[in-house]
Amino acid sequence: MAKRDTPLLDELEKGPWPSFVTDLKRQAEKKPECWDILGQLELSYHDRITHWKHGGIVGVFGYGGGIVGRYSDLPKEFPGVAHFHTIRVNQPSSKFYNTAKLRALCDLWEKHGSGMTNFHGSTGDLILLGTTTDHLEPLFYELTHELHQDLGGSGSNLRSPACCIGKARCEWSCFDTQAACHGLTMHYQDELHRPAFPYKFKFKFSGCPNDCVAALARSDFAVIGTWKDDIRIDQAAVQSYIKGEFPSNGGAHSGRDWGPFDIQKEVIGLCPTECMWMEGDELKIDTSECTRCMHCINVMPRALRPGVETGATVNVGAKAPILEGAQFATLTIPFIKVDPESEFEELIEQIEKIWDWWMEIGKNRERVGETIQRVGLPTFMKIMELEPIPQMVREPRSNPYIFWQEDEVPGGFERDVREFRKKHAQ
Amino acid sequence: MGYDPANPMVDRITDIGPPHFEQFFPPVIKNNYGKWLYHEITQPGVLMHKSETGDECWTVRIGAARLVSIEYIREICEIADKHCEGSVRWTTRNNVEFMVDAKDKVKPLMDDLASRSNKFPVGGTGAGMTSIVHTQGWVHCHTPATDASGVVKAVMDELFDYFTSHTMPAQVRVALACCLNMCGAVHASDVAILGIHRKPPMVDHDAIAGLCELPLAIASCPLGAVSPTKATNSKGVEVKSVKVKNERCMFCGNCYTMCPAMPLSDPDGDGIAILVGGKVSNRISYPKFSKLVIPFLPNTPPRWPETVAAVKNIIDTYAKDARKYERIGDWAERIGWEKFFEKTGIPFTIHCIDDYRLAYDTWRTTTQFKFTSHIK
Ligand code: SF4
Ligand code: SF4
Ligand code: SF4
Numbered sequence: 001m002a003k004r005d006t007p008l009l010d011e012l013e014k015g016p017w018p019s020f021v022t023d024l025k026r027q028a029e030k031k032p033e034c035w036d037i038l039g040q041l042e043l044s045y046h047d048r049i050t051h052w053k054h055g056g057i058v059g060v061f062g063y064g065g066g067i068v069g070r071y072s073d074l075p076k077e078f079p080g081v082a083h084f085h086t087i088r089v090n091q092p093s094s095k096f097y098n099t100a101k102l103r104a105l106c107d108l109w110e111k112h113g114s115g116m117t118n119f120h121g122s123t124g125d126l127i128l129l130g131t132t133t134d135h136l137e138p139l140f141y142e143l144t145h146e147l148h149q150d151l152g153g154s155g156s157n158l159r160s161p162a163c164c165i166g167k168a169r170c171e172w173s174c175f176d177t178q179a180a181c182h183g184l185t186m187h188y189q190d191e192l193h194r195p196a197f198p199y200k201f202k203f204k205f206s207g208c209p210n211d212c213v214a215a216l217a218r219s220d221f222a223v224i225g226t227w228k229d230d231i232r233i234d235q236a237a238v239q240s241y242i243k244g245e246f247p248s249n250g251g252a253h254s255g256r257d258w259g260p261f262d263i264q265k266e267v268i269g270l271c272p273t274e275c276m277w278m279e280g281d282e283l284k285i286d287t288s289e290c291t292r293c294m295h296c297i298n299v300m301p302r303a304l305r306p307g308v309e310t311g312a313t314v315n316v317g318a319k320a321p322i323l324e325g326a327q328f329a330t331l332t333i334p335f336i337k338v339d340p341e342s343e344f345e346e347l348i349e350q351i352e353k354i355w356d357w358w359m360e361i362g363k364n365r366e367r368v369g370e371t372i373q374r375v376g377l378p379t380f381m382k383i384m385e386l387e388p389i390p391q392m393v394r395e396p397r398s399n400p401y402i403f404w405q406e407d408e409v410p411g412g413f414e415r416d417v418r419e420f421r422k423k424h425a426q
Numbered sequence: 427m428g429y430d431p432a433n434p435m436v437d438r439i440t441d442i443g444p445p446h447f448e449q450f451f452p453p454v455i456k457n458n459y460g461k462w463l464y465h466e467i468t469q470p471g472v473l474m475h476k477s478e479t480g481d482e483c484w485t486v487r488i489g490a491a492r493l494v495s496i497e498y499i500r501e502i503c504e505i506a507d508k509h510c511e512g513s514v515r516w517t518t519r520n521n522v523e524f525m526v527d528a529k530d531k532v533k534p535l536m537d538d539l540a541s542r543s544n545k546f547p548v549g550g551t552g553a554g555m556t557s558i559v560h561t562q563g564w565v566h567c568h569t570p571a572t573d574a575s576g577v578v579k580a581v582m583d584e585l586f587d588y589f590t591s592h593t594m595p596a597q598v599r600v601a602l603a604c605c606l607n608m609c610g611a612v613h614a615s616d617v618a619i620l621g622i623h624r625k626p627p628m629v630d631h632d633a634i635a636g637l638c639e640l641p642l643a644i645a646s647c648p649l650g651a652v653s654p655t656k657a658t659n660s661k662g663v664e665v666k667s668v669k670v671k672n673e674r675c676m677f678c679g680n681c682y683t684m685c686p687a688m689p690l691s692d693p694d695g696d697g698i699a700i701l702v703g704g705k706v707s708n709r710i711s712y713p714k715f716s717k718l719v720i721p722f723l724p725n726t727p728p729r730w731p732e733t734v735a736a737v738k739n740i741i742d743t744y745a746k747d748a749r750k751y752e753r754i755g756d757w758a759e760r761i762g763w764e765k766f767f768e769k770t771g772i773p774f775t776i777h778c779i780d781d782y783r784l785a786y787d788t789w790r791t792t793t794q795f796k797f798t799s800h801i802k
């Protein structure tokens with residue numbers, strides 16, 4: 001494969017942000033097919049349109065996902081990318097690596113693919129971009145035998161679960177997000193590799209309501225850490241914030257002069273539930289009114305911490321707009337223990353209730369959030385065997401169109417119109 | 427040993443899952459797991475986490491392209507071996523984090539990073555901008571309405587100072603998805619850059635029989651715009667096919683996802699819409715969807731000047747006008763969307779008014795409004 005001229009792409013080698021074009025060119029020195037990535041991309045920049053064909057079905061024996069077929073629509077012009085499949089490798093929880101592992105992955109990909117990757121894909125997988133069909137089985141063999149790693153999910157199955165950094169390096173994590181993510185990924189290997197669902201299904205785990213993995217916006221089953229008891233307050237540290245000895249929000253606002261820190265305005269006044277106040281030198285919080293939004297804790301990390309009676313809230317059914325419009329995940333279980341000791345059986349029980357039902361009634365390419373929309377939240381709650389509680393809604397319904405069940409009405413629905421007519425002439 | 431193509435199923439290993447995370451932890455993470463007390467961002471891109479054991483973990487965060495080569499990853503390894511006992515991690519937003527266990531190890535690490543041209547910019551923390559999460563674009567996908575990596579590079583070049591500083595009222599999360607499938611789930615971002623199509627799908631009557639199940643193609647359209655028809659292919663033969671009612675189409679591309687014989691990409695039809703004001707954090711206000719404020723900007727590779735200018739204008743206006751801790755959506759709601767359009771100078775057009783399902787939820791049903799220049 002010859003070097004390509006890329007006058008348009010070369011414009012993207014300028015500027016302070018790292019350039020993927022420069023990186024591609026560097027890789028092309030060892031992997032000449034990268035010149036064809038550049039060449040085809042240059043043509044797309046010229047034509048203002050993609051030159052990839054609609055994906056084809058490729059894979060490894062026994063798996064229904066993990067590899068996405070990709071073919072150039074100009075294979076003669078760009079033979080290096082004629083076949084250019086994507087491989088999803090399931091990432092370790094919260095994406096720590098050691099260099100031995102990374103180098104082994106690089107060597108594997110140097111041998112079997114283009115050398116280009118996504119670190120990482122949107123769902124969380126480590127994505128290897130561009131190889132041919134004949135490399136798939138050998139690559140999978142080496143991936144599993146030598147690297148002891150496995151493919152991630154694609155298609156109508158469980159997608160590779162993802163989590164925030166959690167207890168590894170965050171003081172706010174209310175449960176072990178990494179252990180939960182890893183534990184459930186291992187528990188559901190079959191569901192991850194062999195599509196049997198109506199559509200994709202995602203788990204995401206955030207350790208607190210800051211929701212750093214966007215579980216609430218992106219996952220069908222969002223597990224988000226929370227706590228039941230009092231926010232832990234270090235009153236001396238509160239005073240240090242008031243005196244300006246500690247920077248607000250952990251130093252997040254250091255680049256601009258916002259004036260001296262004002263606890264009344266910046267913390268108490270912004271608390272959405274107005275549940276905080278000063279009593280002399282003491283900061284008080286009415287725990288029963290607090291909705292655990294994290295604002296005060298974010299602003300004063302050295303003074304405030306989540307409580308110690310921790311667990312998680314489960315919200316179900318988020319998705320991007322295709323097809324029926326975007327949805328956030330709906331609050332389903334206000335508080336659940338997330339316990340590595342019990343191998344997450346509390347979560348597993350809930351997950352399987354959802355799957356059993358959704359696999360039966362979900363339509364083709366219908367995310368679970370859309371199925372819930374279609375049947376209604378009350379029906380979903382019955383499936384989940386949940387008592388109705390006001391926490392599940394923002395407000396009660398404003399229409400009176402209730403689907404009364406026959407057994408809720410004395411005498412049921414069957415009546416005799418002749419009996420009725422005896423008292424009410426036509 | 428090794429893979430034997432004649433016997434692919436011999437000693438096959440499957441379903442082993444990802445490696446356990448713990449084996450990759452540097453000692454300071456392993457020793458302090460679950461013991462962290464608080465953190466501080468000591469300068470843009472540098473975080474210090476303090477443990478109850480007294481240990482400190484110093485993290486240097488760098489911005490990265492999501493599309494990276496193994497040569498680049500090997501360079502990351504070289505740095506991690508030299509400074510971080512061979513450990514490194516990636517964040518959800520494609521940043522790379524190098525961790526060391528003492529403050530005096532930060533400077534040598536930063537000096538090393540700075541010595542490698544512009545490959546490893548330090549930043550992406552606090553009330554600033556972090557890396558733009560994005561999708562594949564023209565580099566690797568079949569449905570994009572715009573490129574991903576190129577647009578992101580052009581926008582990040584322009585907004586680079588916000589990446590390396592803490593000068594904004596709150597963090598600003600920008601995301602890009604190159605079609606409505608939104609692999610990147612951009613629908614809850616402070617600023618979302620979204621590739622959109624504007625021409626209905628064509629139907630390839632020559633190919634459809636071999637490529638598509640017609641009932642699936644018909645069912646794929648959420649608006650019932652696709653219906654069965656008989657058509658004549660280029661050989662003059664009558665075939666079973668589908669037709670598209672153009673006036674019903676909302677250009678979502680779902681039919682093309684289901685049926686490769688219905689392509690809809692087009693150099694002039696395709697481009698970018700800008701949505702703003704979304705967020706996922708539960709902080710102060712509920713999570714919010716991003717709202718569409720600019721319905722269309724053209725695809726102008728290689729540097730998409732219209733899109734870059736539009737994003738910069740929104741972020742600059744917000745940075746000047748919003749209060750401390752206010753996300754873009756909180757700011758727009760406080761001042762009112764009419765003021766948002768006035769202050770940013772973005773023309774409000776009929777395309778900003780929702781007419782899809784549940785549209786009514788976004789219409790204004792009060793007499794409260796502000797007299798802006800929109801009222802003539
Ligand atoms: S979601 Fe919460 S616990 Fe997890 S990393 Fe973010 S702030 Fe920390
Ligand atoms: S967490 Fe939020 S609701 Fe609770 S006290 Fe703090 S600011 Fe108020
Ligand atoms: S957003 Fe659309 S075009 Fe972009 S990578 Fe995803 S499916 Fe492909």
Ligand code: SF4
Pocket residue numbers: 626627646647648649650651652670674675676677678679680681682690
């Ligand atoms: S693009 Fe969407 S709305 Fe238009 S015909 Fe295809 S499926 Fe229907």
